[in-house]
Amino acid sequence: KAGVTQTPRYLIKTRGQQVTLSCSPISGHRSVSWYQQTPGQGLQFLFEYFSETQRNKGNFPGRFSGRQFSNSRSEMNVSTLELGDSALYLCASSSQGEWPQHFGDGTRLSIL
Amino acid sequence: AQRVTQPEKLLSVFKGAPVELKCNYSYSGSPELFWYVQYSRQRLQLLLRHISRESIKGFTADLNKGETSFHLKKPFAQEEDSAMYYCALYAKSSGDKLTFGTGTRLAVRP
Numbered sequence: 001k002a003g004v005t006q007t008p009r010y011l012i013k014t015r016g017q018q019v020t021l022s023c024s025p026i027s028g029h030r031s032v033s034w035y036q037q038t039p040g041q042g043l044q045f046l047f048e049y050f051s052e053t054q055r056n057k058g059n060f061p062g063r064f065s066g067r068q069f070s071n072s073r074s075e076m077n078v079s080t081l082e083l084g085d086s087a088l089y090l091c092a093s094s095s096q097g098e099w100p101q102h103f104g105d106g107t108r109l110s111i112l
Numbered sequence: 113a114q115r116v117t118q119p120e121k122l123l124s125v126f127k128g129a130p131v132e133l134k135c136n137y138s139y140s141g142s143p144e145l146f147w148y149v150q151y152s153r154q155r156l157q158l159l160l161r162h163i164s165r166e167s168i169k170g171f172t173a174d175l176n177k178g179e180t181s182f183h184l185k186k187p188f189a190q191e192e193d194s195a196m197y198y199c200a201l202y203a204k205s206s207g208d209k210l211t212f213g214t215g216t217r218l219a220v221r222p
Binding site for chain 2 (some may be wrong): 003033035041042043044045048056058090092099100101103104105106
């Protein structure tokens with residue numbers, strides 16, 4: 001089975017721009033969750049989707065949003081980028097009833 | 113609200129020495145606890161799950177509900193154990209999310 005795939009691997013943006021990150025879960029997995037990883041804050045939960053519905057949301061501003069498609073692929077969008085949004089964004093997938101155990105390599109976002 | 117605390121940012125030991133990475137949690141219900149490991153330039157991967165009570169790569173962790181702890185232990189550290197270790201809590205009632213500690217970097221010196 002192919003693992004969780006995140007694209008792109010690296011992104012460089014400037015303040016004020018917006019960005020879209022993509023996550024393809026393991027085949028058959030319908031739950032996708034997103035995490036932000038920074039040196040100062042560690043890993044923080046952003047949101048979780050199951051069957052195209054957002055089931056849970058972390059404590060992030062409304063500039064962070066996401067969606068999930070019928071094929072379970074998920075996208076995360078960040079608008080009006082700020083310097084503090086520089087981070088590694090990780091995606092995890094799981095099958096129903098399981099915890100998020102399969103992580104992707106992440107997308108490293110750098111804001112200039 | 114749930115919380116996971118890893119008090120040590122860095123733990124440095126010599127090869128062959130015992131290792132204990134500390135993890136404490138707060139949660140009113142019955143959580144599931146995990147240890148994840150991230151080796152240099154590799155993706156985050158599951159190391160241990162408390163329910164399975166198994167030993168992976170020589171590491172063990174016991175859930176102590178009285179002390180709300182889930183410390184990770186290994187009797188003899190190896191250089192290849194050098195990595196970032198994260199303790200995480202999963203509570204189904206709080207939605208399908210993991211709450212992570214801030215991580216402990218383990219450095220094993222030759």
